[in-house]
Structure formats: structure tokens, C-alpha cells
Amino acid sequence: MDKGDMAGSAANNSSDFVSSSWSRSSLFTAPHLIITRRMLEDPSYDAIVRWGEGGESFVVLENEKFTKSILPKHFKHSNFASFVRQLNKYDFHKVRQNNEDNAPSQYGPNAWEFKHPEFQANKKDSLDNIRRKAPAPRKPAQAIDDQYPAQQIDLINSQLMATQQQLQHLSERYQDLAQGHVVLLQQVVQLQKFVKNHDGVMHRVMGFLHSVDAQRRNSRIEGPFGNNAAPGIGSREPLSNDGPVDDHPASPLQQASELLGEISVDSLQNKELEQLSADLQFRNDYSTPPNDHSATMAPPSETSSTHIGYSAGNDLDSMVYPVGHTNGIDPINSEHINNIPYALPPHGMIPVNPMPEMVPEGNANLGRKKGLMEPIWGMNKPRVLLVEDDKMCAKIGSKFLQAFECGVETARDGLEAVNKINNGAGQYDLILMDIIMPNLDGVSATVCIREFRPDIPIVAMTSNIRTDDIDMYFRYGMNDVLPKPFTKEGMLKSLQKHLASFLKGAQFPNSAPMPHPGGFAPQNAPHPPLGLNMAQLSAGQSLKDETSPGKSPATAGSWHSPNQIPGHSPVGHPPGYMQAPMRDNPYPMTPTHPHPQHGYQLPPNQIGQPRGTPQHRRVMSDMSGGPSEEHPDVKRQRMFPPPPPGSQGGFQQ
Amino acid sequence: MPSRHEEERSEEGSVGDGLPDLGDSIDALTFEQILEMDDDEDEREFSKSIVFGFFEQAEETFVKMDKALEDRDLAELSSLGHFLKGSSATLGLTKVKESCEKIQHYGQQKDEAGTTDEPDEDLCLSRIKAILVVVKEEYAEVEKVLKKFYATPAAS
Structure with missing residues (x-):
């Protein structure tokens, strides 16, 4: 110095x-x-x-x-x-x-x-x-100022990291569970189909046995007349030869019939789905290892063809409306509606001609309604999938939607809805989803649909609109609630809110799908088609009568886990794409959160609502003192008991 | 009632004016929006099909309810109640809807409003039995009103 x-x-x-x-x-x-x-x-x-x-x-x-x-x-x-x-x-x-x-x-x-x-x-x-x-x-003061925040920031950073890690864990866990849920659902559906088919087989066998039994009895009756039993009949006797010798059907047969009657397919499936829903509810208590499902439940996939179908169907860009199809009604629509087994009025006073109703335009009598409803859409009309088990509600809902010039298709339960979405037969721009339905309830269906269509607006359409119900709907990926009984205005508002891009003068009048928030679209393409198996199942291909009873068809390879698709992590895509951004960049995790389901811990109005639904609280308050509904627990598990015969077919489809 | 649809046409906003004979069992606002969907107000084919479809549905449901009551199947009763509740609410059949809701709640072994648990199955069943009588009466009333409404020749 x-x-x-x-x-x-x-x-x-x-x-x-x-x-x-x-x-x-x-x-x-x-x-x-x-x-x-x-x-x-x-x-x-x-x-x-x-x-x-x-x-x-x-x-x-x-x-x-x-x-x-x-x-x-x-x-x-x-x-x-x-x-x-x-x-x-x-x-x-x-x-x-x-x-x-x-x-x-x-x-x-x-x-x-x-x-x-x-x-x-x-x-x-x-x-x-x-x-x-x-x-x-002055410097000491500054030093303290600097030091303090630095420590704070460190602390906050570490906390943030911890929280994010936790979030990530939760997300992963959630993904696992959601995946597991879907897999389980698929399995259940598979089982249902199997059981149902089995049931059918049993009935056929029973029918056959009954006929044999009847022949046997006939032969006994005829016997005394010296008409020595025909060898043909005699040869069949071993089939039922342990029956008592009287004029009634053999008791084993009766017992079997009773059993068949008791074990109805419907009650079985309801129980399973109920259980499943309950599981869904408590999924956070689970501690299933991530790979559990894929390890134990995912046999190798053999059905790649469905993937092709799926990806083709899922190619949003290629699925815009047919050119010139500006009246908002797709042929599929009327076709489909004709297929719906709506009971016609029993009195025969009503003209049996649903077709004119299907065409909103070209009907002069619509003048009054048309006056009420100015055309609100642009070049393309949105297509709405109406999922509703009550045919009356479905009919009225369809009618309203048609009055709004939307293309309408209906599904009678969650399963059909998932299939429709999955098959790619129709690309829908919005789904109106009833909650309580047979076979697959609306919330579960939403979870399934979200797996491959994270972006499509799904509006719950239900009379169960207590706050916790609504929270649940949002938590599981629904975007809005349309309280029942729905009004035309309510429905229209909902459509306008969620189909903003279709509105006249909207910025993207030509984009058929909703404009995705950033980062959504890329995930669509490589996304494994989770729900495909259901389509497969529903096509009725899954029954393996020859399968030995000990070998459950559900695990025998007729369905496959999407996890097996090459290039995807064993736990499927969601954790995969969750992790990547999170590790690289811990901060924007929530904002870039593409999957509505991941957001279950977020306030409902942020979930899968990139377009924002600031009104959703208002929607809830709009629900003019909705009747207090069932206890949520019960409701969540509640599936419709055996659906009315008319709608049974939905399961089969 | 030759003037019915005329009235409706001219007083679109004023709820119920066009349908004075529907009584207080039917929520005019809800029902009217279904009537509005009729392409032809003389034929009323759409709303008619809905309403008569509902009749059918309701009668089927009542049969099932009776059966379920016999079987003491509360869950089934609740679910049937929910089902009919939805349809009747859609038509604005307020009273029927409310009764169905009660059945739904009783079936869940809860009180009328669905808030408190009611562990006594017998009590729930007897309550349902009582309300079932009421709801059938309420239904009969609206059925009568609606059938009259649709039976009235639309002269114009």
C-alpha cells in the first residue's frame, strides 16, 4: 500500500x-x-x-x-x-x-x-x-438492502422449487391416476361388453337347453304311448339327463335361468362404474406406482389400424366442414337423429316426419324464430355434440341448437360420446354434456375425452349445480355449466362464449377447431389415442367366446394401452410433456399447462380455459337458486340403473 | 282458441299471456320456449311430440317406481326420480319436478331437501310412497291441461 x-x-x-x-x-x-x-x-x-x-x-x-x-x-x-x-x-x-x-x-x-x-x-x-x-x-444500508432480498429470493426460490417439485409430483401422480382411470374405464367397458355378450351367449345356450329339455319332456310324454323314443331324441338326452323326471324344465335349467336373470348386465356395469367413480374421487389417496398400470394392464398392442383412424380423425386441419356446407347441418346429423329411437307420440296425431325439423333453413314457418335469432355464426357453423340420456332433453336441446344454426349430433351416454369423439366421424366444436347418464357419466366421459381432445369446450348440462358439484365439473376438465332446465338464452350465451371463433366477424372465421392456446396443438398429433379401445370395444370386436374363462379378455390383448405406443414413456404422454417444460424452465409451468386436467388444483376458471371464462362465477350465480341436489358423493357414483329399454342400445353401439 | 297463437305472436315478451289455461303447475317461461320451437303454431308438431313423449316416459317411470317401491329399491327410486325430474323440469312442469326431486332425495335416504341423512329405510320408503301418490296426481293434472291444450283445434 x-x-x-x-x-x-x-x-x-x-x-x-x-x-x-x-x-x-x-x-x-x-x-x-x-x-x-x-x-x-x-x-x-x-x-x-x-x-x-x-x-x-x-x-x-x-x-x-x-x-x-x-x-x-x-x-x-x-x-x-x-x-x-x-x-x-x-x-x-x-x-x-x-x-x-x-x-x-x-x-x-x-x-x-x-x-x-x-x-x-x-x-x-x-x-x-x-x-x-x-x-x-450509505453503503451499509445498501448492502443490507441487497443482502436481504438476496436471501429472500434464495429462500423463495428454494420454496418455489420445492413447490414446483411437489406440483410436478402431483401432476405426475395425477397423470398416472388419470391414465389409470382411463385404462380402468376401458377395462370396465370391455368387461361390460364381455359380460353382456357372455350373457347373450348364455341366454342362447339356455334357450337351446330349454328346447332340448322340452323335447326331452315331450319324448317322455310320448314315451308311454309306445312310441319308442326316437334315437335322435335319445341321443340328446345326455345333455339334460340329470334333470328330474317330471313335466317341468330341469331344475338346473331353472336355476341357471334365475341366475341369469339376477346377474343382469346392467347392475353389474353400474356397480363397476360406480366404484370407478368413487375411485376417481379418492384418487389422491392412492399411491399407485407410476408404472403399475402399464406394467400390469398393458399388453402389447396389436391394433395399430385404429391409430391410423384416430390420427386421421384427429387431424383438425383436415376436418373442416365440407366446402359449401354453410347451413350448419351435416348429413350425418339428420342421419344420426333418425337413428335415435325417440319414441313417437303414441297418439298418432303427430306427423311422423322429423326431417323438416332438421333443416333450419328453407322453412318459411321459421320466420318468427329467425327473427329472434339473427344468424350469429360466420362462414362455418359450429358443430355441437349433445350428450344426454333423457331423450326429451336431447330432443329439445337439439332443437334449440338447430335453431341456433348449429350442427347437432347427439349421444345417449358418455360412452357413445367418447366413441363419437374418438372415431373422428365428426369433429365437434363443443360438447354439451349431461352428467348423470347410464354406462358412463358425463364427468368420466369428460376425463376420457380430455385425454385426446384437451381443447374442445365441454359444457356440463345438469340440474346438479351445487357449488361443490360445479367445482367438480371444472376440476375434471369441463369448461362451463349450463344449468337444467336449460333456457334458450342460456344455451345461446354458452355457445357464444365458447365458440367465439365461429361468431360472425370473428377473427378466425375459417378455423374449424377452436384456436388453441399456445402449445396445445403440437400435443395433439403425437398424442396416443387413449380412448380408442373403447371405439374398438364398441364396435363389438372384443368378444372372445372361445377365450377360456380363466383368461380375462380384458388382459388378453384385445385392448391395448396407449402406453405401448413407441416413443412414449411408459406412463404415457402426459407426464412426459409435463416434465420436459418443467425441468427446463421451472417458472412458466402453470401458464403453459396445456392439459386441463393438470390444473385440478387451480381455481376452476383457469382450468382449460385459455379463452378465459371470467363469467363462470356469474354463471354459477345465475343459477337461480338451483334446487339443492343430491349429495355429491352419491351423485358422483350414481349411474343410471338399467336405462330405459329404448336407450339400451347406446351401450352396444 | 283461434286467437292463441295470434296472442303469442303479438306478445312475445309477455310470458304466459298466450297460455292462460296452463295453470300454475307449468312454468310458462320454460314451456313457452319449447312452444317457440314449433315450426307451425297450428300443428305444434315439435312441442307436441315432446310433450307426448314425456307422457309416455312419465307413465313408464311411474310403473317402474311402483315396482321399485315394491322391491324396496331405494337407489332405483332415486334414480327414477332424478330421471323424471330432468324431463319434467325441461317442460317446466314445476310441481312434478319438485316431487320427483323429493323422491330422488328420499331414495338416497336423505330428507326432502337432500341435505340430511335419513338412515331409516322404512321411513324413506313410506315417504316415497306418499309422494308418489302426490306426483301422480300432479302429473295427471298437467297431463289433462296439456292434452287439452293440444287437443284444442287450432283454427286459423
Whole structure:
């Protein structure tokens, strides 16, 4: 260290009063202290300010004189308080009066005695040590300011990381469970089909046995007439030869019939799905290892053909409406509606001709309604899938939708809806989903649909609109709620809200699918077709009568897990694409969260609602004192019991 | 009632004016929006099909309810109640809807409003039995009203 230079700097830095005698003072010694020391060494000030006894402190004896006569000479101010403040910043302490035994002060009542361990009469050099504590009046404060937030930020960062990790875990777990749920659903559906088919087979067998049995009895009756039993009949007898010899059907047959009657397919499937729904509800309690499902439940896939069908169907861009199809009605629509076994009024007074109703345009009588409903859509009309088990509601809903010039298709339960979405037969722009339905309830169906159509708006259409119900709908990926009984206005509002891109004058009048929020679209393409198996099942291909009973068809390879698709992680895509962005960039996780389901811990209005539904709270409040509904638990599990015969077919389809 | 649809046409906004004979069992606002869907207000084929479809559905459901009551199948009763509740609500058949809702709740072994548990199965069944009588009466009433409404020759 070049002391000379330092002294010069120090002198320039502080004031003219710093002399060469302070050569040891470094640049960093506070000028303030140097000046103070110099004041103390000036004997002419002794009466006012001087070293204390022993030189370990200094005393301002005459506060007033010090302030008025000495301070202005050395500092730019004459403020005793400032002087003291400076000292305090340098960790000087005022020697308190009561520290000294009795006397008020040995220097007088007005004396201020200041002390710093390094500020002593005989230790000039130790001034440097003081600057160590307080190099500059302002810097310490800044340092603290900087340090504090830094620590805070570290802390917050670590907390954030922990939280994100937790979130990630939760998301992964959720994904696993959701996946498992879908797999289970598929399996259940598979089982249902199997059981149903089995049931059919059993019935056929029973029928056959009954006929045999009847023949047997006939033969017995005929026997006494000396008509020696025909060999043909005799040869069949072993089939039922352990039956009692009377004129009733063999008792094993009767028992079997009873059993068949008791174990109805419907009750079976309901129980299973109920259970499944309950599981869904408590999924967070589960601790299933991530690979469990894929390991135990995913036989190798053999059915790649369906993938092709799926991806073709899922190719949103290729699925815009047929050119020139501007009336919003697709042939599929009327076709389909004709297939719906709506019971016609029994009185025969009603013209049996649904077709004119299917065509909103070209009907002069629509004039009045048309006046009410100005065309709201642009070039393309949206297509809506109406999922509703109650045929009346479905009919009215369809009618309203047609009045709004939407293309309408209906599905009679969640299963049919999933199949329709999955088959790619129709690309829908919005789904209106009843909640309580046979075979597959609306919430479960939504979960399935979300697996491959994360973007399509799904509006719950239900009379169960208690807050916890609604929370559940949102949690499982639904976007909105249309309370039942729905009104035309409510429906229209909902359509306008969720089909904004179709509105006349919308920015993207030609885009058939909803514009995805960033990052959505890419996920669609490689997405494994989770629900495909159901389509497969529903096509009735799954029955394997020849399969031995011990070998469940569900695990025997007739269905496959999408997890097996090459290039995907064993737990399927969702964790995969969740992890990647999260690891690379921990912060934007939630915003880029593409999958509505992941957001289950978020406020409902953020879930899968990129277009934002600020109104959704309002929607809820709009529900004019909806009737208090079933207990949510019960409701969640509630499936329709055996559906009315007319709608049974939905399961088969 | 030759003027019915005329009235409706002219007073679209004023609910119920066109249908003074529907009584208080039917929520005019809800029912009217279905009537509005009729392409031809003389034929009323759409709403008619809906309404008569409902009759059919309701009668079927009542039969099933009776059966379920006999079988003491509360879950079935609840589900049937829910089912009919939905259809009747859609038509605006307020009273029927409310009774069906009660059946739904009783079937879940809850009280009328569905808020409190009612573990006594017999009580629930007897309550359902009672309300079933009521709902059938309520249904008969609206059926009569609606059938009259549709039977009235639409002269114009």
C-alpha cells in the first residue's frame, strides 16, 4: 500500500483539515471520523469537546457550543443530531449515564460521551478498523438492502422449487391416476361388453337347453304311448339327463335361468362404474406406482389400424366442414337423429316426419324464430355434440341448437360420446354434456375425452349445480355449466362464449377447431389415442367366446394401452410433456399447462380455459337458486340403473 | 282458441299471456320456449311430440317406481326420480319436478331437501310412497291441461 497516495486521496476525500499526520488513514477511513479525531486533538476545544478519561471515549461537554461553534467549522452543517447519527452509523455508542455509578455524569449533566472500541486517543491507526464496520455512511444500508432480498429470493426460490417439485409430483401422480382411470374405464367397458355378450351367449345356450329339455319332456310324454323314443331324441338326452323326471324344465335349467336373470348386465356395469367413480374421487389417496398400470394392464398392442383412424380423425386441419356446407347441418346429423329411437307420440296425431325439423333453413314457418335469432355464426357453423340420456332433453336441446344454426349430433351416454369423439366421424366444436347418464357419466366421459381432445369446450348440462358439484365439473376438465332446465338464452350465451371463433366477424372465421392456446396443438398429433379401445370395444370386436374363462379378455390383448405406443414413456404422454417444460424452465409451468386436467388444483376458471371464462362465477350465480341436489358423493357414483329399454342400445353401439 | 297463437305472436315478451289455461303447475317461461320451437303454431308438431313423449316416459317411470317401491329399491327410486325430474323440469312442469326431486332425495335416504341423512329405510320408503301418490296426481293434472291444450283445434 502506498501510504502517500492513500493519504492524498484521503485528504481530498475528506477535507482540508486532514493533515499529513493522518498518513496512516486509508482512503476508506471515514472523513467524518478523521475530522472528529482532529477536533479532539485540538486543545482549544477542550472545554467543549475532548477525550474522556483514559482516552477510550470522547465527550461533548458543551452541546450547544459544540453545535454552534465547532461543528460548522469542520462539517457542512451545524446539527448535533446529524453528528450523533453519523457516529451511530459507525457503531459508536453513547455512554449511558446510568452506566456510571452515582454521579449523573462525570463530565456534567449536559455532556454526551461517545465510545467506540477502536476510537481511542492513543490509537490513531485503529481508525481503519472502524471503517471496516462502516466504510461509508450509505453503503451499509445498501448492502443490507441487497443482502436481504438476496436471501429472500434464495429462500423463495428454494420454496418455489420445492413447490414446483411437489406440483410436478402431483401432476405426475395425477397423470398416472388419470391414465389409470382411463385404462380402468376401458377395462370396465370391455368387461361390460364381455359380460353382456357372455350373457347373450348364455341366454342362447339356455334357450337351446330349454328346447332340448322340452323335447326331452315331450319324448317322455310320448314315451308311454309306445312310441319308442326316437334315437335322435335319445341321443340328446345326455345333455339334460340329470334333470328330474317330471313335466317341468330341469331344475338346473331353472336355476341357471334365475341366475341369469339376477346377474343382469346392467347392475353389474353400474356397480363397476360406480366404484370407478368413487375411485376417481379418492384418487389422491392412492399411491399407485407410476408404472403399475402399464406394467400390469398393458399388453402389447396389436391394433395399430385404429391409430391410423384416430390420427386421421384427429387431424383438425383436415376436418373442416365440407366446402359449401354453410347451413350448419351435416348429413350425418339428420342421419344420426333418425337413428335415435325417440319414441313417437303414441297418439298418432303427430306427423311422423322429423326431417323438416332438421333443416333450419328453407322453412318459411321459421320466420318468427329467425327473427329472434339473427344468424350469429360466420362462414362455418359450429358443430355441437349433445350428450344426454333423457331423450326429451336431447330432443329439445337439439332443437334449440338447430335453431341456433348449429350442427347437432347427439349421444345417449358418455360412452357413445367418447366413441363419437374418438372415431373422428365428426369433429365437434363443443360438447354439451349431461352428467348423470347410464354406462358412463358425463364427468368420466369428460376425463376420457380430455385425454385426446384437451381443447374442445365441454359444457356440463345438469340440474346438479351445487357449488361443490360445479367445482367438480371444472376440476375434471369441463369448461362451463349450463344449468337444467336449460333456457334458450342460456344455451345461446354458452355457445357464444365458447365458440367465439365461429361468431360472425370473428377473427378466425375459417378455423374449424377452436384456436388453441399456445402449445396445445403440437400435443395433439403425437398424442396416443387413449380412448380408442373403447371405439374398438364398441364396435363389438372384443368378444372372445372361445377365450377360456380363466383368461380375462380384458388382459388378453384385445385392448391395448396407449402406453405401448413407441416413443412414449411408459406412463404415457402426459407426464412426459409435463416434465420436459418443467425441468427446463421451472417458472412458466402453470401458464403453459396445456392439459386441463393438470390444473385440478387451480381455481376452476383457469382450468382449460385459455379463452378465459371470467363469467363462470356469474354463471354459477345465475343459477337461480338451483334446487339443492343430491349429495355429491352419491351423485358422483350414481349411474343410471338399467336405462330405459329404448336407450339400451347406446351401450352396444 | 283461434286467437292463441295470434296472442303469442303479438306478445312475445309477455310470458304466459298466450297460455292462460296452463295453470300454475307449468312454468310458462320454460314451456313457452319449447312452444317457440314449433315450426307451425297450428300443428305444434315439435312441442307436441315432446310433450307426448314425456307422457309416455312419465307413465313408464311411474310403473317402474311402483315396482321399485315394491322391491324396496331405494337407489332405483332415486334414480327414477332424478330421471323424471330432468324431463319434467325441461317442460317446466314445476310441481312434478319438485316431487320427483323429493323422491330422488328420499331414495338416497336423505330428507326432502337432500341435505340430511335419513338412515331409516322404512321411513324413506313410506315417504316415497306418499309422494308418489302426490306426483301422480300432479302429473295427471298437467297431463289433462296439456292434452287439452293440444287437443284444442287450432283454427286459423
